[in-house]
Amino acid sequence: xxxxxxxxYSDYLISSFSYTNATGLSQMLDNTINHDKITRxxxxxxxxxxxxxxxxxxxxxxxxxxxxxxxxxxxxCEKQYTDENDISAWHYDHSKSRSLKGVNIVSCIxxxxxxxxxxxxxxxxxxxxxxxxxxxxxxxxxxxQRMNI
Numbered sequence: 095x096x097x098x099x100x101x102x103y104s105d106y107l108i109s110s111f112s113y114t115n116a117t118g119l120s121q122m123l124d125n126t127i128n129h130d131k132i133t134r135x136x137x138x139x140x141x142x143x144x145x146x147x148x149x150x151x152x153x154x155x156x157x158x159x160x161x162x163x164x165x166x167x168x169x170x171c172e173k174q175y176t177d178e179n180d181i182s183a184w185h186y187d188h189s190k191s192r193s194l195k196g197v198n199i200v201s202c203i204x205x206x207x208x209x210x211x212x213x214x215x216x217x218x219x220x221x222x223x224x225x226x227x228x229x230x231x232x233x234x235x236x237x238x239q240r241m242n243i
Contacts, residue, residue, distance in 0.1 A: 103135075116130075202214035
């Protein structure tokens with residue numbers, strides 16, 4: 095793993111205010127790094143939670159404290175126009191009290207008085223799909239009808 099390129103791309107993501115991509119990073123660096131090099135870097139392997147832990151473990155060990163906790167949270171990145179597959183599927187969103195089509199990501203973040211550092215993640219893959227699409231549309235239609243009354 096090219097740790098320098100990963101650090102560079104991470105800093106780019108953190109400092110960006112809009113859409114990000116390999117071409118944008120390349121342009122920001124006056125094309126000193128070709129966008130193809132960045133794309134190849136991310137295409138070389140599928141990065142996992144284990145890779146993230148290897149990167150942050152030494153940092154966590156330096157700052158860990160007795161009052162530190164690991165928070166577990168999930169989020170759904172809505173992808174309503176993407177075709178369904180194992181990753182982009184229907185998930186129940188508790189914050190909206192309805193099902194959404196999108197990517198469900200579970201993340202773990204170590205937190206103490208001085209830091210918030212991601213330590214693990216998992217993209218939820220569904221190998222099956224329930225026929226809820228019609229149920230969601232019926233429920234939304236019923237809600238709209240109640241609001242118009």
